[in-house]
Amino acid sequence: MMFVAVLCACAICIIMLVVRASKGPSAFDRILAVNSIGTLIILGISLHGFALGRPEFVDISILYAILNFLGTLAILRFYPVPDASEENKQ
Amino acid sequence: MVEFWVNVFLVSLLVIITFNIMRNKRLIAIVALSGAYSLTAAAIFVNMDAVDVAFTEAAVGSGISTILFLAALRYLPVEEAHETRYPIWSLALCVIVGVLLIIAAFALPEFGDPNAPAHVHVAPRYIAESYPLFHIPNVVTNVLASYRGFDTLGETVVVFTAGIGVILLLSGSTLSMRLKDADTKSEENSDNASGDIVKNSGDDT
Structure with missing residues (x-):
């Protein structure tokens, strides 16, 4: 029961973050929203493994966490800086 | 549930x-x-x-x-460019293909059905034989690396070649780009244009 409640909380958070990722006024809102969606999905996978009694799902979550981090780092590395300042002004 | x-x-x-x-x-x-x-x-x-x-x-x-x-x-x-067109025929084609695929999906076996064709053909042999033969605990790894080893090698070669191509294109070291670079440089110091091209094409790699 507790598991279902936590999963529902994750689902609501993900829906709010998808709205933020699509509407978000600046690009950094979107980057943060997508990163948080990744974190919540990692949390969901860990919960799923915990509820079904399969501890190996934690390994998958760790790998996803690394990929999520690398993806965010890549976005920040490749994002063209002049455009970012223009977007913040709008 | x-x-x-x-x-x-x-x-x-x-x-x-x-x-x-x-x-x-x-x-x-x-x-x-x-x-x-x-x-x-x-x-x-x-x-x-x-x-x-x-x-x-x-x-x-x-x-x-x-x-x-x-x-x-x-x-x-x-x-994105603002004038987005919505061609009605493409939409109709997508809807028709989508409906056909959904109808076809009803003919698929149930998820996890032990009598599905994929589970009765060679999979039992892989599951029974793979560990005693090759001593690799993961059956999927075993199929990819042992039973289909040459296939996987070919795939790896294809992906490797494609990766090299993409890296070359993005780093801008194709012949035409190098020649353009050499041209701009030789315009700056117009002493030995032909020697510059040869030197640059060697240096850039």
Whole structure:
């Protein structure tokens, strides 16, 4: 029961973050929203493994966490800086 | 029961993200949302116990393709062109193909059905024989690396070649680009233009 409640909380958070990722006024809102969606999905996978009694799902979550981090780092590395300042002004 | 509702939620999340990608005009938002799309798809694969497929989806879809899209985005304007047309015939074609695929999906065997054709053909032999023969605990790894070893080698060669091609194109070291570089340099110091070209083509590699 507790598991279902936590999963529902994750689902609501993900829906709010998808709205933020699509509407978000600046690009950094979107980057943060997508990163948080990744974190919540990692949390969901860990919960799923915990509820079904399969501890190996934690390994998958760790790998996803690394990929999520690398993806965010890549976005920040490749994002063209002049455009970012223009977007913040709008 | 819980698993069913998790699947329902994840698939509807995919639909929501897809509509957002379609309606969004900002390219950076589209790239970010497609990264979120792949992570959600990977979560669906984990839910269906296809962990290896989920790994690939997360690494390729969310990691590498996001980076490649962003690298390509540096050469593009920030916004999509405004005059988006909605050709009605393409929509009709998509709907027809989609309906046909959904009808065909009803003929598929149930998920996890032990009598499905994929589970009765060679899979029992792989499961029974692979560990005593090759001593690799993971059956999927065993099939890919031992039973289909040459196939996997060919795939790796193809992917490696494609990666080299993409790196060469993005780093700008094709022959025409190097010649252009050499031209601009030789205009600056017009002493030995021909010698410059030869030197540059050797240096850039």
